[in-house]
Amino acid sequence: MSEGLLILVSAPSGAGKTSLVAAALKADSQLVVSVSHTTRPQRPGEEDAINYHFVSHNEFDKMVGKGAFLEHALVFGNQYGTSAAAVSALRQQGRDVVLEIDWQGAEQIMGKYPDALSIFILPPDEATLRERLTSRGQDSTDVIEHRLSEARLEISQAPKYEFVIINDDFEQATDDLVAVIRAARLTAARQIEGNPAVQAILSGS
Secondary structure (H helix, E strand, O other): OOOOOOOEOOOOOOOOOOHHHHHHHHHHOOEOOOEEEEEOOOOOOOOOOOOEEEOHHHHHHHHHOOOEEEEEEOOHHHHHHHHHHHHHHHHOOOOOOEEEEHEEEEHHHHHHHHOOEEEEEEEOHHHHHHHHHHHHHOOHHHHHHHHHHHHHHOOOOOOHHEEEEEEOHHHHHHHHHHHHHHHHHHOOOHHHHHHHHHHHHHOOO
16 A cells, blocks of 8 residues: 555635635545644634644643654644644555645755655635625624735745645535545555556566
């Protein structure tokens, strides 16, 4: 059994990344999401160890010092990190691990794991992004304007990714996301390494 894929999914806030990943998980049982650690406050409806591992700044810094994170970054004044041990364990089980990750963290991982599958989710336009951020009712006007400013920087990073998906029609965007992941499983290198049937055919047995 070959090691599972490492899948990086990034997007500006409000582009629908989390909803798309959730839909992909329902459509493809081989996928699993890595639950990140964060120092940001827990929002209503969120569950610890389900949405995030919510930790204090002190606890987070201790984990950084121990080298516990595959990557970590400061986003909107809060720290986020991906547990290296958790991701490795899931991949060893043959699971394809999705990291919902900002561009800073993705850049760190791309440098360490050039074979990681990288996907950037774009909103159809800035007006739609503004509407989505406003309709959530979670942030003040100032925070929304800050997020939009940050979104422009984040969107400028999209060319660094292998694939770009526009989340205009949600069902189509979900289909595109699942299709990209399934195609990545079928590369010659992965098939030759992990598929006994392919190995048998190629060896003539």
